[in-house]
Amino acid sequence: MTRRRFIADEVLGNRAALVGEHADHLVRVLRARVGQDFDIAAGGVVRRGRIDVVGDGRVEFDLGEEISRARVTEITLVLAVFKFDRMEWAIEKCTELGVSRVVPVIARRTDSHLAAASAKRAERWQCIARQAAEQSRRDAPPEIAVPVKLAEALNLTGGLRVVLAESEEQSLLLDILKQKNAADGIAMAVGPEGGWTESELQSFQNSGWISASLGSTILRAETAAMAATAVVASALYLP
Numbered sequence: 001m002t003r004r005r006f007i008a009d010e011v012l013g014n015r016a017a018l019v020g021e022h023a024d025h026l027v028r029v030l031r032a033r034v035g036q037d038f039d040i041a042a043g044g045v046v047r048r049g050r051i052d053v054v055g056d057g058r059v060e061f062d063l064g065e066e067i068s069r070a071r072v073t074e075i076t077l078v079l080a081v082f083k084f085d086r087m088e089w090a091i092e093k094c095t096e097l098g099v100s101r102v103v104p105v106i107a108r109r110t111d112s113h114l115a116a117a118s119a120k121r122a123e124r125w126q127c128i129a130r131q132a133a134e135q136s137r138r139d140a141p142p143e144i145a146v147p148v149k150l151a152e153a154l155n156l157t158g159g160l161r162v163v164l165a166e167s168e169e170q171s172l173l174l175d176i177l178k179q180k181n182a183a184d185g186i187a188m189a190v191g192p193e194g195g196w197t198e199s200e201l202q203s204f205q206n207s208g209w210i211s212a213s214l215g216s217t218i219l220r221a222e223t224a225a226m227a228a229t230a231v232v233a234s235a236l237y238l239p
Contacts, residue, residue, distance in 0.1 A: 004030065005039040005046070005137045007130060014063045016042045016049060023059040032059055039067060041139045073236045074100040074185035077229065078153050080107035080192035081118045082221045090222035091125050095132035095142055097229040100185075102129070103156075104147040109194040118147040150200060154207040159185030163204040164228055166195050168213040173228060176212050177235040186232060190225045 006026065008016035018026055026032045032054055040049035040061055049061035077099045081087065091102055102125070106115045125144045133141035160182045162173065177186075189196075189204065196204070201211065214227050 003037060003039045004134075005041060006049075006134055007140060008040050008042040008061075011042040015060065016040050016047075016063055017058060017060045019058050023057055026059050027054060039137070044140070046139050072098065072100075073182060074159065075229065075232055075236075076101040076103060076156060076159075076185065076187040077225060078103045078105055078156070078187055078189040079225055080105045080150075080190065080196075080221065081110045081114050081147060082192045083111075084114065084117075084121060086220070086222040088125065088128055090225040091144070092128050092132045093222075093226045094229045095129045095138070096136040097226065098138075098233045099142050099229055101143040101145065103145045103153050105153050105189075106147055106149050107192045108150075108197045108200055109192045115147075122146055150203065153189070154203060154209070156187050159187060161187045161189075161207075161209045162212045163189040163196070163201065163209045164191065164214060164224055165201055165211045166213070166218060167198075167201065168211045171210070171212050173212040173214055173231050174235060176210060177232065180210075182232075182236060186236075188228050188232065190221060190228060193221055 006018055009019045009022055010017040032051055034051050034054060036051045038049050039046055040063060042063060046067045048064035048067065050064065051059060052062050053060035075098055077094055079087070079090065079102055081104050094102070104118060106118065122144055126141070129144055130141040160180050162176060164173070189209065205211065214224060219227060
């Protein structure tokens, strides 16, 4: 039976703990009790953890051996801010699919009210990513960056950089992944509702990003983010 995995809130040597609502979920929903084993992501590694203390708002683990894991390629999702309910869904599902970092971007077509409120949503986005990471047995949740303007996201360094564009008619994302080396990581940029403007696409090009398409159909922003992540994950990890 596959053990559930949790990301520790506190780590000290061979001890780890879940606290607050995190611990309450383990106690109420999973009926945690002393002696149960779980996989605990702690300090950048995953270790076997055995519960030895169950208290009010706190579950403590004695950490055992490290569990081996495969090396993964870093996937950065540059995601233009759009309607928050749909954006939350995209963050959740892209976390499950393996995104390493999400960089929310204020694009030209981002609604001004959403742009103004986006900084206050970062904590909620982080919570959603953490829950999705545990559900999908990841070692750690993706980093959720503070929302930035597009100019600040253009100069991400290292690895392959691809902007998804409805206007691209020649290059499919999958074809680019077959032609280019993404071993050092990949950054994908997904636009807001209405897509990137021509001037924004020109800025991507001037900064060395490669334009790619997901096909002939027009996708919602959240669908494009999930589809692109799925394509990248399958290309990187499947034999």
